[in-house]
Each structure stands twice: as structure tokens, then as C-alpha cells.
Amino acid sequence: MLRFLFHRLIVLIPTFIGITLISFFVMHLAPGEPMGVSADFNPKMTPEMRERLKAQYGLDKPLHIQYLRWFKGLMKLDLGRSFSADRRPVWDKIKERLPVTLLINVLSLLLIIAVAVPIGVTSAVRQGGPFDQISTVIVFLFYAAPAFWVALLLMLLFGVHLGWLPISGLHSLMGYDQMGLFEKIGDWAKHLLLPVIVSALGGLAGLSRYTRSSMLEVLRQDYITTARAKGLPERTVIYRHALRNALLPLITILGLSIPGLIGGSVIFESLFAIPGVGQLMWSSVMARDYPVLMGNLVIVSILTLLGNLLADIGYALADPRIRTGRGE
Amino acid sequence: MYSLSKSLFLALFLIFLHGTGSAAQAQDYGDMIVVGSIGDASVLIPMLASDATSHQIAGLIFNGLVKYDKDLNLVGDLAESWEVSGNGKIITFHLRKGVTWEDGRPFTSEDVLFGFNLITDPKTPTAYAGDFLEVEHAEAPDPYTFKVIYKEPFAPALSSWGNLVVLPKHLLQGKDITKAPFGRKPVGLGPFRLKRWVTQDRIELVANPGYFEGRPYLDGYVMRIIPDPATMFLELKSGGLDWMGLSPIQYDRQTNTPFFKTNFNKYNYLSFSYTYLGYNLRMPLFKDKRIRQAISYAIDKKEIIRGVLLGYGVPATGPYKPDAWFYNPNVKRYPYDPQKARELLAEAGWADRDGDGWLENDKGRRFTFTVITNQGNGLRDRTAQIIQYRLKQVGIEMKIRTLEWTAFINDFIDKRRFEAVILGWTLGQDPDIYDIWHSSKTGEKELNFIGYKNKEIDELLVKGRRTFDREERRKIYWKVQEILAEDQPYTFLYVPMSLPVIHKRFRGIKPAPAGISYNFIRWWVPKNEQKYMMP
Numbered sequence: 001m002l003r004f005l006f007h008r009l010i011v012l013i014p015t016f017i018g019i020t021l022i023s024f025f026v027m028h029l030a031p032g033e034p035m036g037v038s039a040d041f042n043p044k045m046t047p048e049m050r051e052r053l054k055a056q057y058g059l060d061k062p063l064h065i066q067y068l069r070w071f072k073g074l075m076k077l078d079l080g081r082s083f084s085a086d087r088r089p090v091w092d093k094i095k096e097r098l099p100v101t102l103l104i105n106v107l108s109l110l111l112i113i114a115v116a117v118p119i120g121v122t123s124a125v126r127q128g129g130p131f132d133q134i135s136t137v138i139v140f141l142f143y144a145a146p147a148f149w150v151a152l153l154l155m156l157l158f159g160v161h162l163g164w165l166p167i168s169g170l171h172s173l174m175g176y177d178q179m180g181l182f183e184k185i186g187d188w189a190k191h192l193l194l195p196v197i198v199s200a201l202g203g204l205a206g207l208s209r210y211t212r213s214s215m216l217e218v219l220r221q222d223y224i225t226t227a228r229a230k231g232l233p234e235r236t237v238i239y240r241h242a243l244r245n246a247l248l249p250l251i252t253i254l255g256l257s258i259p260g261l262i263g264g265s266v267i268f269e270s271l272f273a274i275p276g277v278g279q280l281m282w283s284s285v286m287a288r289d290y291p292v293l294m295g296n297l298v299i300v301s302i303l304t305l306l307g308n309l310l311a312d313i314g315y316a317l318a319d320p321r322i323r324t325g326r327g328e
Numbered sequence: 329m330y331s332l333s334k335s336l337f338l339a340l341f342l343i344f345l346h347g348t349g350s351a352a353q354a355q356d357y358g359d360m361i362v363v364g365s366i367g368d369a370s371v372l373i374p375m376l377a378s379d380a381t382s383h384q385i386a387g388l389i390f391n392g393l394v395k396y397d398k399d400l401n402l403v404g405d406l407a408e409s410w411e412v413s414g415n416g417k418i419i420t421f422h423l424r425k426g427v428t429w430e431d432g433r434p435f436t437s438e439d440v441l442f443g444f445n446l447i448t449d450p451k452t453p454t455a456y457a458g459d460f461l462e463v464e465h466a467e468a469p470d471p472y473t474f475k476v477i478y479k480e481p482f483a484p485a486l487s488s489w490g491n492l493v494v495l496p497k498h499l500l501q502g503k504d505i506t507k508a509p510f511g512r513k514p515v516g517l518g519p520f521r522l523k524r525w526v527t528q529d530r531i532e533l534v535a536n537p538g539y540f541e542g543r544p545y546l547d548g549y550v551m552r553i554i555p556d557p558a559t560m561f562l563e564l565k566s567g568g569l570d571w572m573g574l575s576p577i578q579y580d581r582q583t584n585t586p587f588f589k590t591n592f593n594k595y596n597y598l599s600f601s602y603t604y605l606g607y608n609l610r611m612p613l614f615k616d617k618r619i620r621q622a623i624s625y626a627i628d629k630k631e632i633i634r635g636v637l638l639g640y641g642v643p644a645t646g647p648y649k650p651d652a653w654f655y656n657p658n659v660k661r662y663p664y665d666p667q668k669a670r671e672l673l674a675e676a677g678w679a680d681r682d683g684d685g686w687l688e689n690d691k692g693r694r695f696t697f698t699v700i701t702n703q704g705n706g707l708r709d710r711t712a713q714i715i716q717y718r719l720k721q722v723g724i725e726m727k728i729r730t731l732e733w734t735a736f737i738n739d740f741i742d743k744r745r746f747e748a749v750i751l752g753w754t755l756g757q758d759p760d761i762y763d764i765w766h767s768s769k770t771g772e773k774e775l776n777f778i779g780y781k782n783k784e785i786d787e788l789l790v791k792g793r794r795t796f797d798r799e800e801r802r803k804i805y806w807k808v809q810e811i812l813a814e815d816q817p818y819t820f821l822y823v824p825m826s827l828p829v830i831h832k833r834f835r836g837i838k839p840a841p842a843g844i845s846y847n848f849i850r851w852w853v854p855k856n857e858q859k860y861m862m863p
């Protein structure tokens with residue numbers, strides 16, 4: 001097991017460097033430069049100033065030197081400073097947005113699992129029945145409906161017409177500071193309800209279909225027949241014997257969704273006015289803010305690689321054939 | 329519609345949001361206003377910021393030496409008075425006494441000198457040093473006198489002494505302002521103070537009780553950052569916002585409900601910007617003045633305003649908005665006249681020779697060109713489509729291409745790889761437009777990107793910069809407008825309106841040429857209508 005882990009970790013390092021290298025160069029291929037936003041079409045901007053700014057950002061050096069310099073910083077865990085007007089350290093900018101994005105994504109992932117797995121299991125057990133058909137149609141409808149449209153409709157209904165829920169933001173504007181802990185939690189819950197539901201809706205289809213097909217496959221196995229033949233109650237057969245095995249592939253899916261947890265979505269965050277990572281990334285792309293982009297990329301790629309690794313480990317733990325390398 | 333349109337910086341408008349109101353009636357103190365904004369501020373040091381939101385907030389925290397009043401006259405702000413001497417080369421400001429920074433330290437001319445030295449320091453990454461590089465020498469002979477000597481008389485100089493250069497020396501001296509926390513926790517002397525700034529969520533300001541013009545009536549100002557315009561509108565409808573800029577369709581069609589009529593007031597006034605169709609004058613096609621004039625005749629500006637702005641705008645006749653003091657109402661106009669357009673085109677050698685509906689020249693080449701514009705601005709897109717339709721009727725084929733902003737600027741405008749362009753300029757309060765029209769400004773990244781060259785214009789623009797007398801300047805810029813109207817290097821299309829909506833409980837809002845926010849500190853809410861209690 002240790003050797004297995006060690007091997008996997010070693011492979012991660014060159015992969016990681018490769019990712020940063022490629023993204024760094026691709027990023028610089030995009031037209032435009034970081035000064036664009038403040039300098040384009042600004043009559044007060046002189047050419048000398050432009051050159052000086054370039055030098056301040058280190059953009060006057062050849063690309064490979066820029067990369068090496070950035071990489072050196074990374075080795076010291078320094079992601080550099082943003083190129084935007086505030087010049088804040090990249091880590092500060094990402095750090096202040098991570099918790100909110102993580103919270104929403106974790107909640108929505110939990111919601112997806114809580115809803116999609118039972119749907120998948122039930123539709124597999126009653127394959128072809130009315131529940132299977134109706135649930136399939138519904139989850140695909142959610143999947144196909146543009147999220148921003150669903151979000152706006154829900155906002156209009158619950159926020160404007162019924163007035164039950166707030167439209168946007170994370171908590172109330174006034175009186176929040178005076179609330180007790182439970183009131184605060186309640187206030188957050190109200191604000192997060194719609195964003196979490198909307199971001200979960202689109203994810204239901206994938207996971208419920210995975211669960212369904214994996215469950216169907218398991219139900220055809222001999223040991224299920226054996227279990228039934230032993231006279232076990234159907235519930236025990238399904239939830240003890242079948243479900244456990246059917247959930248194995250889900251480990252991979254969950255592992256792969258780890259980087260998505262911090263990825264954030266520009267669309268949701270913009271719609272619900274949530275100050276998350278997605279918006280930061282989007283604006284950095286638009287402003288060609290290379291340090292922030294690279295910083296986020298480092299975090300996402302590390303998480304992706306770790307997610308993969310975790311999925312492998314999870315698999316190995318769950319399935320001895322993988323762990324020992326002695327499969328059929 | 330603060331930053332909705334990616335309009336360009338001609339001169340960052342430093343309209344200071346506070347003005348001198350009369351305090352005759354009994355106004356109540358209290359309540360706060362919640363404002364919606366699409367983008368977050370970046371940094372609250374005016375000389376470092378280049379986005380509208382940052383300047384909007386910093387404008388409430390910092391004051392300048394001078395400001396524009398409601399009729400766009402330059403008046404004193406932190407400077408009580410000033411004198412121009414030495415043939416316009418020397419400006420002496422006499423500063424107000426008794427003004428203090430938020431931390432209680434007095435404001436003096438040293439603060440202004442510090443800010444000036446900072447903005448002209450090559451190490452400071454500011455986009456606004458240009459005007460200050462015209463200064464030969466600046467000094468602070470005593471705490472309440474600030475003196476600048478220019479290399480040559482420079483008329484726009486006075487207005488440059490706004491809030492860009494007033495910073496607390498005692499807090500910033502010897503520090504690297506780009507890295508100092510000051511940019512996120514500014515200490516100012518304006519009508520409001522920063523209370524809290526939650527990145528990409530909201531910015532909260534509270535009234536400055538010791539403000540030198542008197543405490544604002546409102547206790548607080550909250551800017552909520554809501555990137556999506558549709559959400560912002562829903563938030564307004566649900567009562568979460570007090571003030572936002574509307575799009576023409578929201579203003580015209582979606583805010584006539586009883587709810588809006590009982591709760592909100594709508595305002596409209598000409599915005600400080602205009603939209604134009606610009607021709608790359610290096611192209612042989614557009615070298616002939618008659619062709620540019622013909623296109624102007626072929627376009628129905630009123631139709632564009634009806635179709636795109638739903639009527640909330642006026643036709644542009646030149647590079648200024650019609651209510652400016654230097655606007656010339658008597659220039660040559662180009663009313664919609666397709667017949668005249670055809671005649672001018674025929675004179676220039678373009679006619680439909682093979683009867684296919686398109687114009688050809690004597691070599692059989694069809695009259696066709698591509699107009700480019702930036703993505704994400706629906707107004708410009710639709711404008712292009714209407715123009716396309718009208719030009720087709722006189723036999724000109726116009727193709728439309730929309731491009732992502734950065735690529736648009738870097739690969740097309742900067743490299744001069746375009747035939748025609750639809751863009752807008754933001755207007756300043758000063759008539760100086762040297763950077764856009766002078767023939768020396770056609771270099772890379774410079775603003776005369778269409779390559780307009782006219783000796784007479786060059787001379788007038790230089791003269792306009794060297795003249796202080798308002799009447800003299802008016803004459804100079806009237807002439808500039810006449811020449812531009814005749815030459816049509818752009819087809820000036822329209823000046824759109826700003827369409828803000830504000831909750832009814834706010835009193836004291838008086839629209840003026842400067843807009844509505846010039847007397848913001850004198851807005852108030854009667855006690856019985858106040859909505860928010862500041863703790």
C-alpha cells in the first residue's frame with residue numbers, strides 16, 4: 001500500500017510542473033496585456049509610463065525568465081502580487097473568497113448525493129416503471145434548463161412575488177451584526193437556499209444516472225441472486241449487498257469533483273451576487289491578471305491531482321484487487 | 329448606468345459627488361441609501377484606480393482642491409480661492425483652514441504637495457500623471473498656500489487639481505502606496521468614511537460628522553455589488569436597493585407598475601458620453617470627404633435613438649454633448665437624406681453600374697467595408713445593425729464584426745487593422761480634446777487611431793489649451809466643431825441619457841447639467857419615512 005502511494009505521489013510532480021508550464025505559456029498567447037484596463041484609451045497615459053509599468057510587472061523580460069521567476073516564488077510558497085490596481089498578494093485575494101465558494105459547493109454536492117443516489121437506486125430497482133421514467137425526464141429537464149434562467153425564475157417567484165427569500169447576497173444588510181448565532185445561521189440559510197438548490201439541480205442528472213446504471217449492473221450479479229435465494233428480505237438485498245458495490249464507481253466521481261469544489265461558477269456567483277472564486281477568476285482573465293490566474297490554477301491543479309489520488313486510494317481501500325495489484 | 333457600457337476614458341470624470349446646497353429648510357438626519365453597482369472597487373486611492381466604481385467611492389471619501397458645481401463651473405473645494413498669474417503659467421491656491429483628516433490631523437498644503445510628488449513619481453503606477461507633467465515646479469510656501477508653475481499656460485490645468493492629489497502625508501510618507509493597506513482602508517476628509525469593505529460583496533460608508541461643509545444628512549451609504557443586471561433589477565423590485573441605473577427598456581417598459589410609481593422616482597439627463605461611427609482615414613475608401621458625408625446622410629440618427637435607446641438620447645452633432653457651454657448648435661448637420669447620399673457617392677465615382685443594387689466604382693469594385701465593435705455592448709451591436717440596413721438602401725455593403733474587448737483593442741485598433749469602428753467616448757467637463765484629434769496623437773496606443781490630420785484643427789487645439797478666457801475658448805472650440813462637422817472623420821451618432829431610479833423617500837434631488845449626485849450630501853429622508861437605522 002505504501003509503495004503504491006509513493007509511486008502515485010512521484011508521478012504527480014512532473015504532471016504538476018507540466019500543467020503550470022503549459023498554462024503559463026498559453027495564457028501569454030492571449031492578446032492584450034495586464035495594463036490594458038487602466039491604460040487602453042486613457043489620454044493621460046504616456047508611453048514612458050507604459051514601459052515603466054511593464055518593467056514593474058516584470059513583463060519586459062523574456063517569457064521563460066518570467067516563468068522561472070514565478071516558479072521560484074512558488075517554491076517559497078509565494079504566489080506573488082496581483083497585477084490589478086490593488087496589488088494585493090494573490091493568496092490574500094483567493095483566500096478571502098475560498099470559504100464561501102467551498103461552503104456552497106459542499107452543500108450543493110451533499111444535496112446532489114442525498115437526492116441523486118436514492119433516485120438512481122429506486123429507478124434501477126424499478127427499472128422501466130413509472131418512477132424510473134418520470135424521474136429520468138425530470139432530472140434531464142433540470143440538466144437541460146439553463147441555470148441562469150431557472151435561477152431568475154426562482155428569484156422572481158420567491159424573492160419578488162412571494163417575498164419569502166432574499167434575492168441575492170450572503171446575509172442581510174441591516175441588523176446582521178446584532179443577530180445572535182442562531183439567527184445568523186438562519187439568515188445565511190435563507191440566503192443560500194436558492195443558490196445551493198440551483199447549482200445542485202444541474203448535477204442531479206449525472207449522478208442519478210451513474211447510480212442507476214451501476215446499480216443495474218450489480219443487480220444482475222450472481223451474489224445478488226444468491227442473496228435473494230438465501231431468502232433475505234428485498235431491502236437487505238438492495239441496501240446491504242447491492243448498493244455498497246454499486247457505489248464503488250461513485251468514489252471516482254466524488255474524487256474528481258474535489259477541484260470543482262473550489263472552482264466556483266461565474267454564472268451562479270454573478271447571478272446571486274456571491275463573492276466567490278469564480279468571479280475572481282473571470283475578472284482576472286478579462287484583465288489578464290496573470291499572477292492571480294496562475295495562483296488559482298496551482299490550487300485547482302493540486303486539488304485535481306489530489307482528488308485523483310484520493311479516488312485511487314479510496315478505490316484501493318474499497319477494492320482489495322486494486323490495492324494488491326492481484327486482480328483477475 | 330455607471331459602468332454598464334464599456335465607454336472609454338476621455339477624461340475620468342471627477343465630478344465630486346458633494347456640492348453646496350442650501351440648508352434653509354428643516355431637513356432630518358438619518359437613514360442610509362443602498363446603491364447597486366455591477367463591479368467592485370479595486371483600490372480607494374484615486375490616483376491608482378482606473379475604474380468608475382473606485383472613483384465613485386473614493387469621491388465620497390476624498391475631496392479635491394477644486395470641483396465642478398451643478399452647472400459645471402469650476403469652483404473651490406478644499407481651495408477657498410485661487411489666482412492665475414504670469415500669463416497663465418502660475419496658479420496659487422488658498423486652502424481652507426480648519427479641515428481635518430479623519431484621524432484629527434489638520435489638512436495642509438503639505439498634503440497636496442505630497443500627492444503631487446507622488447503622482448509625478450515615475451515609480452507610482454498611475455494613469456493620470458499626464459496633466460501633472462506639464463508642471464515645472466510646485467511648492468507649499470505656507471500651510472494654507474499651494475503654488476504651481478507650469479512650463480506653458482495650460483487651460484485644463486485648473487480642473488486637474490481635483491481629488492487625485494490630496495492624500496494624508498503623515499500616513500503615507502515613505503511608504504510604498506501600491507502595497508500599503510491604505511488602498512483598502514483609506515483615511516480621508518470627505519463627507520463619508522469607509523466603515524467596511526467586503527470584497528465583491530459590499531462597501532459601507534458612514535457620514536463624517538466633522539465634514540467641513542457640514543455633516544451629510546444621510547447616516548450611511550452602502551454599495552452592493554451585484555454583477556448581473558437582471559438580478560440587480562429584481563433586487564430593486566424586492567426593495568433591496570434604493571438607487572440603480574436603468575437600461576432604456578427597463579426605464580421605458582418595466583418600471584410603469586403601481587409599485588414603481590408609489591416607491592420610486594425616475595430621473596433622466598444626458599450622460600457624459602457619445603457614440604460614433606469612426607472611419608480609418610488611412611483607407612483609400614474613406615479618404616474622400618464626400619464619401620464620409622454621404623454615409624452620414626444615409627444614416628437616420630433619430631431612428632437609431634428610437635430603436636436602440638427607445639428615445640432616451642439625442643443626436644450627436646460633434647464631440648460634445650448639447651448642454652455643455654462650449655457646444656456649437658450651428659454646425660452643419662446631416663439629416664437623413666438618402667437621395668443626397670446617393671448624389672455625393674455618384675460624385676465620388678460610386679454608382680450601381682451592373683444593376684445588382686450595390687455600388688461599384690469604375691473598376692467594378694463593390695462598395696463594401698467591415699465595421700468592428702466590442703462584444704458585450706448590445707447598444708452598439710444594434711446600432712450597427714440599423715446602420716447596415718440603411719447603408720444597404722443606398723447600395724453600400726457593411727459587414728459587422730464584434731470582438732472581445734482586449735483582442736479588439738490590441739489586435740485591431742492598435743494595429744490599425746480596421747476599416748470602420750463603432751465606439752463611444754466618455755466626455756470630460758473641459759472642452760480639451762487634443763488627445764483625440766491632434767495629428768501628433770496617431771502613434772501606437774494613441775487615441776487618434778483613425779488617423780485624422782488637419783492643420784487647422786491642430787492649431788486650434790493647441791490654442792485652446794493655452795487660453796484661459798472662457799469666451800475666447802468658446803470661439804476656438806466652436807470653430808473646431810464646425811471643421812469636424814464638415815470633415816465627418818466620425819459620423820457622430822448619439823448622446824445617450826443616464827436613467828437612474830431612486831427611492832421616493834429621498835428628498836432634495838435636483839437634476840442639473842452635472843447630473844444628480846453633485847448635491848448628494850444634501851439628500852435627506854423625513855424621519856417618519858426612514859427605513860434603515862444605523863446602529
